[in-house]
Amino acid sequence: MxxxxxxxxxxxxxxxxxxxxxxxxxxxxxxxxxxxxxxxxxxxxxxxxxxxxxxxxxxxxxxxxxxxxxxxxxxFDNLGTYLAVVSAGLAIALADVLKNIAGWAYIVLRRPFRVGDRIEIDGSRGDVIDVRLFRFTIAEIGNWVDADQSTGRLIHVPNGVLFASQVANYTEGFEFVWHEVPVLITFESDWRLAEQRLVAIAHSQAPDIEARAGARIRETARSYHMKLDVLRPAVYLTVKESGVLLTARFLAEPRSRRLVEEKIWRSVLEMIETEPAIELAYPTIRGFLRGPLPIGSGSDT
Incomplete structure (x- = not known):
């Protein structure tokens, strides 16, 4: 040597x-x-x-x-001095790297999300598919694709973003989200009958979801102060310019929102086919004339 x-x-x-x-x-x-x-x-x-x-x-x-x-x-003869100098240098030169490592420690210890959770962070939504020392990866949903369907893209997010952005977790704790389907019917429609039918349709999509959600709330209450008194589907009524707006509000699993909404709309359209007293509304313009309408201003010759 x-x-x-x-x-x-x-x-x-x-x-x-x-x-x-x-x-x-x-x-x-x-x-x-x-x-x-x-x-x-x-x-x-x-x-x-x-x-x-x-x-x-x-x-x-x-x-x-x-x-x-x-x-x-x-x-190194003086380990304390060496560590102090190196630590100061690293803190300045590798600030972003250290922030990402701290973010990784936060993910591992505090668990704001886990692999498999659906989250939204810094304007991006998707399912977490990987967590590493410096960044985590989500399979993107939404964006140019309607509803919560996958776009096929992977988004790599630095772990340090967690300290500057809020994280919305669709699947942590409660494991259900509220979803709404607005149905606009004409003023001439029987809105009471439409309300009854819409409540029944919303309930039929997941008849056991109230019990399941209640059980999840009891489990989540061990970690969070969460209280939801009303878990059953409901319909809220609002008057709009073009008709009566009935909004069905119900619980759904985060990854099933689009499928449930499609089933509800299919049931609504089938219901309207069999109920002549209920009609869907759309923006219209109505004109009213007072007095006779003049045909022409010339005289007979």
Whole structure:
């Protein structure tokens, strides 16, 4: 190793530490590969495979850092001074990186969302499909696509965004969202009958959802002060310029809103076909004339 010292100017101690570093990194990578292959052979559930793989990555990374620290720590005479200088430099030069790491720690410890949750953050909506040290990834929904359908795009969001933006979680805790379907009928329609039929239609889409939602609220109340007295479907009436607006309000699972709305509209259209007293309204203009309408201003010849 003398020629290495002469050619590269590295001391024997430094060479030993470099070799130790390569050994630590090599062992960490080897363990990660072996465990990953073992997981693939023994687990069929893709969700469990993903979570286990992530856990192995975190554990091997931590042990690798500990091993590197053990290799290099005695190279510095004054560890306290060194750490202070390095920490100050890193805080300035790697502010965004450290913020992303802090965001990752926040995700892991506080759980504002988990892999599989549907969230909205910083104007983007989608399902969380991956969480890493510096960023998380969501499969986008909405945008130019109607309702909550997938666009096919993946959005990578830096973890540090969590400290500057609010996060809306569709599936955490309560696991249901309120959805509304507005139905506009003419003034001449029997709005009382339409209201009764619309309530029945909304209830028929998920007759057991009130009990399921009530059970979820009782479980969520352990962590959040959540209280919802009315869980059953309801219809609210409003008068608009073009007719009477009946708005059906009901609970739905976040990923089923479009499907439920389609079923309700199909039932509404079928109901209107069989009920002559109910008609859908649309914007119209009505004109009224007072007195006779003059046909012409010329005289007979």
């Amino acid at each position: 003398d020629w290495i010292s002469e050619e590269l100017g590295l001391t024997t101690d430094t060479q030993t530490k470099i070799i130790g570093t390569l050994i630590v990194l090599g062992v960490a990578v080897l363990v990660r590969i072996v465990v990953a292959r073992t997981i693939q052979r023994n687990l069929d559930d893709t969700g469990a495979m993903y979570r286990t793989g992530k856990l192995v990555t975190y554990v091997t990374s931590i042990f690798a850092l500990i091993g590197l620290a053990w290799v290099w720590i005695d190279a």
